[in-house]
Amino acid sequence: MKQSRVCSWLGVDYPIIQAPMAGVQDSALAIAVSEAGGLGSLPCAMLSVNDIANQVSLIKGSTSKPYNLNFFCHDTTEYNEVKHHQWRELLKPYFDEFSGHYDATIKASSRMPFSHDVADAIEGFVPPVISFHFGLPDAELLARIKRWGTKVLSSATTVEEALWLEENGVDGVIAQGLEAGGHRGMFLSKNISTQVGLVSLLPQIVDRVDVPVIAAGGISDARSINSALALGASAVQIGTSYLLCDEVKTSALHRAALKSQRASHTALTNVFTGRPARGIANRIMKDLGYMNENVPEFPYASMEMAQLKALAEQHGSDDFSSLWSGQNVSGCKEISAFELTRQFAEACDAVS
Template identity: 85%
Template sequence: MKQFLLCDWLGMDYPIIQAPMAGVQDSALAIAVSEAGGLGSLPCAMLSVDDIAHQVSLIKASTNKPYNLNFFCHDTSEYNEIKHQQWRVLLKPYFDELSGQYDATIKAATRMPFSHDIADVIEDFAPPVISFHFGLPDAKLLARVKSWGTKVLSSATTLEEAVWLEENGVDGIIAQGLEAGGHRGMFLSKDVSTQIGLFSLLPQIVDRVSVPVIAAGGICDTRSIDCALSLGASVVQIGTSYLLCHEAKTSQLHRAALKSQRAHHTALTNVFTGRPARGIANRIMKDLGYMNSSVPDFPYASMEMAQLKNLAEKQNLDDFSSLWSGQNVSGCQEISAFDLTKQFAEACRIVS
């Protein structure tokens, strides 16, 4: 079977990749998944270079199985003070309601793109797999990564993005369907109307490219794994189902939302970071509109919302929290990620 050939290529026992989920996990989740025979992933975009080195060291000390490091490779625009002032005016009533005040001295982005400085730190580790979101780094930096023997994956949300990724040297393509939680990997267009469901996107990409394709979005059980593999995916990538696992760092408020009826209403929004991302609908998304043109550019937009989030969560409110989630939470279980991965592995054996 094609998927098991790719498993050999990536060093995995089963065609299962754990989706990197920044803010709700560290190395513990990645280690558990890799130890179970899948490919555990560590999200690095919100980590300092020292934190990246520490977390990778923990992975290396805990497992000899392959792992994936995930990075963003977005273009960082200049900080726009005027736009942020306008944004803060819009958010001021919420700060007042929470009896809080905005700290205007904070002007640092919380999500940084992949760089040579980061490459300097991870080069000695020679990570088996690196995945990118929002395209690929420049050709020189990409060549440096591949010189380590590292396999490179990246997300495509449209057929055009998949073709571009293959033409620019990617080793495998993650077909990210509209169902997926968290940030859309879109990079050739800002038009969210270009985004389509996995089972429409996947066969188009499989028919067009020659590199392996990984299916992501709404994968949570035997049926969805079966559908993805039968449509030509070599591997499936699963994220949301891991959010309730013991090793996940998902907050109690986020966990409660995932276990409630609210989890059945997710939406794409840019109000938290400036880029479209899927999460459980909450008050701020509804109040400001899911896609709001006043939001500052990614990644700076998160500065104001992060402060609101911290104020609200101290009062046990998730009104301003980014409750990232895919459209299908039915696979979420409060068990170890190791055991959940083994369940998915059994599903893969059934469908093979």
Template identity: 75%
Template sequence: MKQSYSYDWLGTTFPIIQAPMAGVQDSALAIAVSKAGGLGSLPCAMLGVDEIAHQVSLIKKGTTGPFNLNFFCHEAVEYSESKHQQWRELLKPYFDEFSGAYDASIKSVSRVPFNHDIADVIEGFVPPVISFHFGLPEKALLKRIKSWGCKILSSATTIEEAIWLEEMGVDGIIAQGVEAGGHRGMFLSNDISTQMGLSSLLPQIVDRVRIPVIAAGGVCDARSIDAALALGASAVQVGTAYLLCHEVNTSRFHRDALKGEKANHTALTNVFTGKPARGISNRVMKELGYMSDGVPAFPYASMEMAQLKSLAEKQGLGDFSSLWSGQNASACQEISAFELTQQLVKNMRNKPLNGSF
């Protein structure tokens, strides 16, 4: 098992990557973390190409530190009207409860896989790091990105996924333990019984690959960072701990849940988007079943759920909101992300040596 504090592959001062969290953050969080010596990340999967360019421009202006652009690369599937008709019938009692009607004219989705149009936009920015969720883009796109000289990371939720990613030529693997909040990066299997806790997954991946491994899932404070590094990680990815920071756009429903007893109850669910993701348990997850067979394919399920979310939140309810969170929200603090990042490093038992990771 390997442990190292000497890698310069990320170009950061500290071995901390801020997890990209689509829907609750923009460039402000990435800038704060990069300024503090970590690797700030911008989630781009829910942004149009013009907004991606705008946010990356803000990062370039806001920090001289390295940053990461994160994209989804799920396989696009066809929209199924029959599946959605069944899904709407299942959801109709909720629309009736809120005296609302589903707007069937909305056919667009907010999550698109990485493509050449996006690559055209970001190529001129020469991003230092690009990370992917749900595998990797097709070979021609991957070859194009490699030609830019940026570091490429991707998430693995199983040993098999990690081995596949190494064979495809990534520079680092994000070992995503089942504790992690938000979408699982699963791409070789849909079987959630394959999903392991970080302390089991991480050392097994470290033993099977020859490239740096980043630990993600339940990493929220100095103790968990120390533990991940001791298990062989070259860096850690921290997400949930940042959700109450000043630079994050977390909704009041999300913030209230994170600060209360509800945060102790999280589960994997597919009811919001069609793919398994960990969030704080709420009414719709319980009543529909955390993993429902009736959910349309990713990301189309979000069309109906987004409308229900809007109706419920207008009545002051977060019962239909995706409150993404990992299993450990205890380290969430209402402080700046810069301060939180520095705090994480200050309290580490094994301080990083001078130099870059």
């Protein structure tokens, strides 16, 4: 692992990238993983421009190791009042259950795409790596990033997406298998039947592109890391296994679900944000159907669900919470992310 060419390319000791997990982490997790010799990642899609700058400042002040900044680059659609009214009517019985109501004055999305304003805020830091979800930013923005000498990664959920990313200038492709938790990075199609598991996806992408390929989805131990590397991956990206670590801000309800038998049942759903994402199955997913055609467009769909989630969690219920998780929680440990990263690396060295 230590001699991997991608390690030299990224400037890390081990070909281990911590998956960015918006909503449950800040710079602390990224710092711990980078200090351990992996590539720590900071999810920026749910942060304001000022918060992004502050978090990157914390990373730069705490480690001299490389790090990754992750952004969404989705197209923003117009807010559809009719669609949201219908959605609120569907959710009203749940609000009534907790004697609560929806605040309709809130019409701002909590997830923003990468922009020149964000680029202005981070340019001075010269981030070593930037990764994207949902494709790539426009050519002008991408060219601006590359002028900094920053390496650019992006997620592909199909061979076609991987080829598109390579043709449009990405430096590395993250092959996101169907097992992965959180949002699917799919951007060329909305059809979830196109999504396949990592063992099928990874070798196909490796055979078709010339850039390094990072494997993501279901990776939790030495066996799965070595299997991914044997299938041609240059590195692995691990997310779910970090969700119980000391540096992560996973809620008590989410942690309890991850440690329970419930974690064995995850599913893709669009009910929380309007885009397919994998999480532990709960009441709202089952009641409304995992993929519901009435859900408003991403990213605005999260406005109603965020309020319902907050209301229910005040009553100790995770029935309406987005319990993001991959299909394999066996690697989750309640230890520091630094120690977990080292355990992954040492275990792989021992069997490689």
